Amino acid sequence: MLEVKNIRENIDTIKHRLKKRGMSDDALLILDEIIVIDDKRKQSQTSNDAILSQVKSLSGQIGSLYKSGNREEADQLKTQVTALKEEGSKYEQELKDAEEALYQALLTVPNVPHDSVPAGQTEDDNEVHKPWHTDLPTLEHNLPHWELGSKYNILDFELGNKITGAGFPVFRGKGSRLQRALINFFLDEATAAGYEEIVPPLLVNEDTARGTGQLPDKEGQMYYMERDNLYLIPTAEVPVTNIVRGNLMTEDQFPVKFTAYTPCFRREAGSYGADVKGLNRVHQFDKIEIIQIQHPDKSYETLQQMVDHVESLLVKLELPYRILRLCGGDLGFTSALTFDFEVYAAAQKKWLEVSSVSNFETFQSNRLKLRYKDQSGKKHLAHTLNGSALALARIIAAILENNQVADGIRVPTVLQSYTGFEFIN
RNA sequence: GGAAGAAUGGCAGAGCUGGUUUAAUGCACUAGUCUUGAAAACUAGCGUGCCGCAAGGUACCGGGGGUUCGAAUCCCUCUUCUUCCGCCA
Incomplete structure (x- = not known):
């Protein structure tokens, strides 16, 4: 606001x-x-x-x-x-x-775009901020991840349909293990970068949902428990950013850095077709979020640090990626500047969004009443930032597709100590 | 889920038989005096939002509503906490 x-x-x-x-x-x-x-x-x-x-x-x-x-x-x-x-x-x-x-x-008024945001209406107008530096991989074996999932019995969409419904995949065996490996890897990397790890509630009340701007403008995106008036979180951003709701900070407390792993729940009503196949778009997925509260003078420096952090994860996972600077039309309601990360899923020959790193400036903190006192005692709104580091489901899709060989899937080296195996077959 | 009690400014803690309470007092904190320095003592200051150039005004005693000329104080309701009972991973 x-x-x-x-x-x-x-x-x-x-x-x-x-x-x-x-x-x-x-x-x-x-x-x-x-x-x-x-x-x-x-x-x-x-x-x-x-x-x-x-x-x-x-x-x-x-x-x-x-x-x-x-x-x-x-x-x-x-x-x-x-x-x-x-x-x-x-x-x-x-x-x-x-x-x-x-x-x-x-x-009704969205956040004011940063000066560097390109004008434009749709995602086609997003600016490629950092392109992939070499040729895109071509595969000798190119099964999409949903077929690989059933071939190696690590990912089962039918089972999810039976238990819950469409968009709730079941991971099993080495698939589950890969999932857990990624969660631990991402959390370890965030902790090493100085983020405090948080395990937040997955259900939040109205005040919290309003604080980060999910209410009232994104009400339809969230699952809602009418009986208890609680919302299932669409991202860890919601409960974790609300940790500091209403706080009056001192300048020496900046930056506040939180990270959290949570499942994320999104209703995403009305989406069908190739874009939602397999893990491309699901109702429940796991994500590790990084969040910072920063002094207004330093928030863009911080945004760059967060972008660098996310980039380092993708490099370590050996995935082809590119960074987009979102255009005005594609920019989220609450964001002033957003960088999206996309990885290339080589079998689908598609770019999948796996992270979105944003500076909200004072847009969220105004609703959160999150302020700090400067040295003369004057109060100002703080800046909030967050980013996915990273969203799991699509990362798994990309790892499965890009690393497939004739008789299995190679686990990225950096994950092998977490999974305990080097190969899925 | 049932019963009883509680919720006051950063903390502690009065007020709660409605009317100098513009919320006492202590601690903590800030500035000053004193001191070689520190401590102690003393003096002063010390919540937040909104309106106003300012002086000042106004609202806030867990949230919301009500009674009254007047509410921290009485009533209703919700939330949270404590203790006890029940249930339970």
Whole structure:
């Protein structure tokens, strides 16, 4: 959520940048509207405060009058207060309405794209920030991962259908073991990079879902437990970033670095076709997330560190990858700048997104009320960042496809000490 | 799931028979005095949001609602915690 103060001070820059997201001039008028609503809000509060002040003072007088036995005069004041309160309730209602209208209006405005975000509408307009440096691999044996999964009995989609439904794959045997190996590898790498490991709850309440912006704009993406009013997390970002919700930090506490492994649950309603085949898009998958809370002056430096971290993982896993700088139209609602990582799945001949590393600047911290005190004691919103390091299901798809040979699948060297085997057959 | 009790500012802890409470007091913290330095002592300051150039105003005593001229204090409701009972990996 943007700050009204920021909108007031930088409305032209903000409008200019929001256009990169494809917002029309008409849609941008919401920003002018926000300022008008905020003016109204201030005005109502000033009027309301003045009335309350009078009521308070008169009530004090009534008290003393009763004590001194001056009942008549007290009763007279009472009628005066009653009249005042009636007038005040009008302003109070105005104030409430303005606050609500302001909140609703602010919710509709996405984050302001960073200066370096390319304009564009769809994923085709994303800029290849770092291309794959050599020829893409071609395979002698090129079964897609879903066929490899059943051939070696490590991945079973039919079984998932039986137990739960489409999009809930079952890993078994060496497939499960590979999964666990990746989780441990990613967590060890994150820990070595200074991230504190967290095991968060997988169900979150409304306040938490609102804090990171899943509510209200992505409500349909989450599984919801109506009976208990809880949401299954779509990513560890949600519970882990909320660790610092409402915190007032000091500058020397930066950066805060968290990592967490969690299953992620996504409803992803209405997606069908080749893109959702196999592990390409599922309702439940495992992911290791890295999260940082940083001083605004250093957050872009931090973003680069996180990008480097994710890149190092892909290098160690020997996977062909490329890095995209998302264009305005493809940028997430809450993000100011996002780099996507894609790995090449050689049998499908497709690029699969396996990580998304973003700087949210103050967009999340404004909703989270996450602030820090500078040396002069002034309070400012902190910056939040996060990235997948990495999303498992698609990484497994790529490993299976790219490493297949005639009679099995080679396990990447870096994982062998984790799996305890070098080959799946 | 059942019963009882509790929730106050960074912490501890008054207030809770409704009206100088603009929330006492202590600790912690910050600045100053004193000291060679430190400690101690003393003096002052010390929550958050919103409105205001400022002076100042206003709201907040777990969340929400209500009664009243006036609520930390009374009522309703929700949440969390503690103790006991039940169930249980």
